[in-house]
Amino acid sequence: GNSVTQMEGPVTLSEEAFLTINCTYTATGYPSLFWYVQYPGEGLQLLLKATKADDKGSNKGFEATYRKETTSFHLEKGSVQVSDSAVYFCAHATNTGNQFYFGTGTSLTVIP
Amino acid sequence: NAGVTQTPKFQVLKTGQSMTLQCAQDMNHEYMSWYRQDPGMGLRLIHYSVGAGITDQGEVPNGYNVSRSTTEDFPLRLLSAAPSQTSVYFCASSYSLGGDVNSPLHFGNGTRLTVT
Numbered sequence: 001g002n003s004v005t006q007m008e009g010p011v012t013l014s015e016e017a018f019l020t021i022n023c024t025y026t027a028t029g030y031p032s033l034f035w036y037v038q039y040p041g042e043g044l045q046l047l048l049k050a051t052k053a054d055d056k057g058s059n060k061g062f063e064a065t066y067r068k069e070t071t072s073f074h075l076e077k078g079s080v081q082v083s084d085s086a087v088y089f090c091a092h093a094t095n096t097g098n099q100f101y102f103g104t105g106t107s108l109t110v111i112p
Numbered sequence: 113n114a115g116v117t118q119t120p121k122f123q124v125l126k127t128g129q130s131m132t133l134q135c136a137q138d139m140n141h142e143y144m145s146w147y148r149q150d151p152g153m154g155l156r157l158i159h160y161s162v163g164a165g166i167t168d169q170g171e172v173p174n175g176y177n178v179s180r181s182t183t184e185d186f187p188l189r190l191l192s193a194a195p196s197q198t199s200v201y202f203c204a205s206s207y208s209l210g211g212d213v214n215s216p217l218h219f220g221n222g223t224r225l226t227v228t
Contacts, residue, residue, distance in 0.1 A: 044204075
């Protein structure tokens with residue numbers, strides 16, 4: 001079946017710390033992989049994506065690499081800011097793109 | 113450009129009542145979908161539509177109906193609300209399928225529903 005597993009939160013970091021949020025997936029074929037971010041009181045927004053093995057998605061200092069051999073798509077940022085505080089969701093789309101599967105979300109709080 | 117608009121933002125229902133959650137997008141997106149967000153469960157797909165007149169079931173469709181009479185609107189109907197349907201509901205749309213980077217899912221701000 002299709003599923004996404006991401007690390008449990010909440011995660012609390014000091015400003016300028018290094019961030020890693022782990023994500024692994026189960027899917028048929030070779031899905032596209034995504035990270036979405038949800039700020040308080042808002043809907044989800046696309047943060048970055050990758051469409052094939054070894055692709056690296058990047059945006060706003062965040063990066064994630066599509067690792068087919070480990071079925072993973074871990075999110076990283078070298079130096080987090082208070083404004084990065086949000087809930088982060090890992091997701092994949094089926095080959096047809098009709099259905100997206102989301103992880104449970106990881107809440108990140110960055111303290112000054 | 114309003115994007116994806118969901119109404120209402122909050123709703124309280126009694127068990128057995130019916131209601132419709134509204135979703136409208138002004139981006140001429142073909143693909144529209146409904147998700148529910150529950151603690152520890154992430155987002156789960158309820159129903160989706162790939163164009164006007166076409167709908168299909170997602171992961172958790174039971175207790176919900178949808179229709180797509182126009183490209184812009186994709187209402188979600190609860191015919192007989194149950195406490196298990198207490199959740200935050202998100203509508204999302206995209207221009208095309210496949211989650212292309214140029215056509216990501218655009219989400220509304222959600223409807224928080226409580227069923228007592």
